[in-house]
């Protein structure tokens with residue numbers, strides 16, 4: 024009769040110990056599994072353009088975007104296929120957004136960034152061309168920001 028509660032406490036202590044050990048191992052594993060970006064590219068979104076670098080080195084990259092405009096903005100990052108000639112970035116972005124596979128693959132995006140806000144994303148940039156752009160339409164005329172010039176080509180080497 025006396026041994027039973029003692030046994031329960033021992034099991035409770037053993038279980039707590041196992042949980043702590045598991046947490047420690049899991050935390051260490053998470054820390055080593057996520058490599059740090061090797062560079063940061065900073066952009067400022069305005070109505071209707073981006074300020075920021077149009078060339079970069081390949082590698083894991085943090086991209087930051089700050090919205091200095093009066094409208095909501097985004098930055099989509101589209102890897103352009105190497106065989107695309109006569110690149111028209113706004114059209115390329117539009118075709119890719121409609122799922123046209125030949126237009127390329129999106130590697131990242133920051134969406135719905137309100138005026139005065141900032142956000143960042145991490146993308147793995149391989150050598151090549153990337154279209155950066157914003158397809159949000161202006162409330163006044165429903166024209167996409169890309170069609171108003173908020174689009175660019177980032178060349179990665």
Ligand SMILES: [Cu+2]
Nearest residue numbers: 096097157168
């Ligand atoms: Cu925009």
